[in-house]
Amino acid sequence: MSDPTSTAVTAGQHLALDQLRQIAGSRHQGVFLTHVDTAPANAPTGCIEARISVGCAGLPRAENGLRLRSEEPVTLYIPRDFPFEIPWVYTRHRRFAGAPHVVWARYPCLYRSTATEWDPADGMYGFITRLLDWFRAAAAGELDAPGEPLHPPHAVGDYADGLLVVRRNAPVAEDDEPWLGAALLHRVSDSRSDVVGWLPFEEPWPATLAELRATARLPDEAAVFLAPAVITAEHLTSEYPATAKALIKALAPATSPRACSSA
Template sequence: MKDSTTLELTEGQQLALEQLHRIVQASQGSVAATHVAATADGYVEARVSVGCANLPPTQDGLRLRSVEAVTLRIPPNFPFTAPSVQTRHTRFAGTPHVNWGRHLCLYRSTATEWDPADGMYGFITRLLDWFEAAAAGQLDRPGEPLHPPNALTDHTAGLLVIRHDAPVARPDGPWLGAAVLHQVNDIRCDVVGWLAAEDPWPDSLEQLRESAALPADARAFLAPVVVTTKHLTFEYPLTARELVVFMARDHITPRLLLGLTGIVAGHNRTLLCPDADATASTGDDEDTPAAPVHLLLGTPSRGIAGEGPRRTHLVAWHLPDFADQVGRLAADTAFSGHAYLAELGDEVVRFGTDWLDRQSTRWMRVYEARPEVTVRRDHASPAAWLRGKRILVLGAGALGAPVADMCARAGAAHLTVADHGLVHPGILARQPYTDADIGFFKARVLADRLNRIDPHATHVEALVGNVTTRLSALDLHTFDLIWDCTANRIVRAHLERARRTDTTPWPHC
């Protein structure tokens, strides 16, 4: 191991190399370090050899050489940031827990699994465990969640939030159809529904909104979806050419991709541009897509290792606007029953395939919010009782506002906030309002804010007025829980009298 005294090291890097030196000395030849060098980005790289001759190969395991060489990258702020490790070859590419062909994934989450106190001793132990599991074919151990495929995301491609459970492929072929997307803002869309290719699709934007339970003014459109019958790869490629090769293993051809993209693009024009036929003769807006082109790809890659059928893992490719035109032209010709158009369609598909070959795959960021693959953080807490309940909160002040916030975040189905007070400068010291809220009713300001927490799960209603007089107008039996957060003795007296004179069972109070 090269003398590190000539390198400019941080205190943490010096500690890491000292620990690595002691590990090499104690390993009796199973671990060796041959070279140490500083990099331009402030890291220190150490070349390490790991003896694997004592790891017998298995049918499902990696074929390891007797000595495997890796490079450790030690960050400047070690041990508060974990090192990383990569191979100097790509023999492990496509294997679970190998990112970008070379980088070995030793930790599912460094925030919970990396202990700075363990230092390099813990890291090398983890590396040895990785090789042992790789040889045994147990990188995904039975009973543990499978590591989903990786896609190098492009932050300029947009963000997709998956809210509905995904379709699965059929036994005899891929699932083809469309996703219903709700465009929340310029960069984000939510998947709020699915339409199989053989199912009837909405004929108007109003029908689409109604089918997805979206507001009347919501921007919605469709995106093409392909769900494959088999796991394609652990690492989605950066070029469309490679992706097409992978998908061909499941009999998904460029003709099918272009045709589906075109069918969805054409239907989006029907939904979003109902007067498109009138402008087609003049060519107006023909070159402008009615909606962004997002191609969703699903593979059976989620679940628990060693258990039953896998759930669908989803990625999304943001295609250039030109895909709209190529796809519509392919759909109109390649799938036509007329011989001349079908022949022309072959030319369109060849052109489209050549065009795809030159494209990079701009993978969108995908956030999961579908019940089948996500678990609420509070699912085992007492707050889970609030989910789906109807709740009345009396008072929107220093106590009522945080209570209402907690109920909304817990997933209450309906929340009514009652208060007659206005926001004024004096309450800003201890109530969750801002200078911009001054002069507005607290209940309405709070309801507007809480409705933005999870509009898909909770509806928050403001009830402005004197609580003692408004109580009689409410059917209190429609609520599952009543919070009195007014600190007002008169309100409390009204509630107690109502409970005493009512013989029917009351909600929790």
């Protein structure tokens, strides 16, 4: 276990680690603290990492429930402003992909609305209780129980990123193979681009900008460019990753070696 006494660790993060140790020390619901990293390479900025193991052997499982292992490893990313800012839950596997309230295949979503459901006074005790409730509901097939509000698809974005308007229907992945190619984009303004065509890798591409504009039926002065595109039939959930590395990691299981070599 790494030393959590680094000066980069805030008072709130020290509080979270102390509470986690107390929970693990009391064997609360089979929760064990297995690792602490105060400078994790892949964590959100400013977060520290705590890995825990949650005992799930005794949870009743319904036919439509998630298949859980006797112990489920979970990574918690604890932000600098804990408990006023809520931690993230991350799994290092994709076994929960496609289940309700699992964002981008690896992030179980414990709260429909942190603004109304997260109480800083509960600290890590309340957070772990909520995590245990999530596992119980997952095993019982009740993550979206009848009568409860549904969690809508969503993606974290920023208006500064601009607007993308899709004006041509996307290709379809067939025979369990992803579609690989490029999206043809028309830059309408500094804050907006339109998808006006799709170019598969296996077909000849326009050799010049003039040919590219002609393919998209755009005027001579139009600003055009290409963006790599992967379309897969695999369920990736609606949450878009924040980095190119995370995107490649998420797409890798859905992209066959043959498809990769053709790219």
